[in-house]
Amino acid sequence: MSVTDTAGSAAGKGYTIAVASAVMLSFTGILIKYIGDTYHLAPMVLAFWRNSMVCAVLVCALALRGVAVLEPLREHWRFFVCYGGMLAVFNSMWTTTVILNGAAVGTVLVYCSAAYTVVLGRMFFGEALGVSKLIAVALCIAGCVLVADALNAETWRLNALGAGAGIASGLLYAGYSIMGRTAGNRGLQPWVTLLYTFAFAVLFLSLLNLIMGNLKPELGLAATSLSEMAPERLQWGGWLALFVLAAGPTLLGFGLYNVSLCYLPSSVANIILTLEPALTAVVAYWALGERMTPIQWTGAALILCGVVVLRVAGMRRRKVAAMETWRARALVGEPVAEPEA
Numbered sequence: 001m002s003v004t005d006t007a008g009s010a011a012g013k014g015y016t017i018a019v020a021s022a023v024m025l026s027f028t029g030i031l032i033k034y035i036g037d038t039y040h041l042a043p044m045v046l047a048f049w050r051n052s053m054v055c056a057v058l059v060c061a062l063a064l065r066g067v068a069v070l071e072p073l074r075e076h077w078r079f080f081v082c083y084g085g086m087l088a089v090f091n092s093m094w095t096t097t098v099i100l101n102g103a104a105v106g107t108v109l110v111y112c113s114a115a116y117t118v119v120l121g122r123m124f125f126g127e128a129l130g131v132s133k134l135i136a137v138a139l140c141i142a143g144c145v146l147v148a149d150a151l152n153a154e155t156w157r158l159n160a161l162g163a164g165a166g167i168a169s170g171l172l173y174a175g176y177s178i179m180g181r182t183a184g185n186r187g188l189q190p191w192v193t194l195l196y197t198f199a200f201a202v203l204f205l206s207l208l209n210l211i212m213g214n215l216k217p218e219l220g221l222a223a224t225s226l227s228e229m230a231p232e233r234l235q236w237g238g239w240l241a242l243f244v245l246a247a248g249p250t251l252l253g254f255g256l257y258n259v260s261l262c263y264l265p266s267s268v269a270n271i272i273l274t275l276e277p278a279l280t281a282v283v284a285y286w287a288l289g290e291r292m293t294p295i296q297w298t299g300a301a302l303i304l305c306g307v308v309v310l311r312v313a314g315m316r317r318r319k320v321a322a323m324e325t326w327r328a329r330a331l332v333g334e335p336v337a338e339p340e341a
Helices: 003-039 045-064 072-099 103-110 113-125 131-147 152-159 159-183 188-214 233-259 267-274 275-287 295-332
Strands: none
Touching: 003 045, 003 072, 003 233, 003 267, 045 072, 045 233, 072 159, 072 188, 072 295, 103 131, 103 159, 103 295, 113 131, 113 159, 113 295, 131 159, 131 295, 152 295, 159 188, 159 275, 159 295, 188 295, 267 275, 275 295
């Protein structure tokens, strides 16, 4: 088999795995909406048990693989506490918007985080803001406004909590992504980082439930006591659904995405991942009877266009950087292969 054939085979495998990842992740909002509606769980209680299930699965998986997990905690515990706190608030907001707005709208709104990440990257890492990034930010923000129906005064009168939680979820996910980049810069093992991030998020969510549940019980977002955090009405079907949510879309979805990066550039894998909100909308229509308005579909299209603009621009920048590196090394006589076009 030639080098070209081998590369083509690897790329084909990468595309298949990346698409499988997008399909798995698209069921996250669907399962959250199903569990919340069927078993009448408050959003923050649902987020608490989802994170707890993720921790349980990760502990078992890392123990079976013999991965050392104590040393990173001793050295980076402050970072894990901050990371877990960010995840706890994000999960609370996103679960709230999915339950109040629906799986499709909630998932689409999270994708606005791509634009917010650009802005935060500029603020915290001094990253350049080119024309393509500014266009992408404008598209994503405009799409977010349309999907959340934020221009409609009735939305803020009847569903201010859902709209606000949806917009906040995108901002919080952008912050979560920035902290994930920081974890990579620290050289932390991804699955160990995920374990401690979710573990500290569980602690924060238990506190947030009690604080929010007692301060604002009329909102119905959280439990007012520890006993309410393990409601009897959940029964075995609810626990099974929570386990599937944790082990399937949450862990397997991200795991497949990480595997796809072994075969594809991250820019290509990220573009494929933009299938997630579209797939969620289709499944939500079929399984939950959810329908987005024409204005919301227009907003979703703007957000996806913005995300694709960012990914393509990033891919072009990396190709230019690779070509410049090749030319510089070629000038000094180093034997290097020419980068792919």
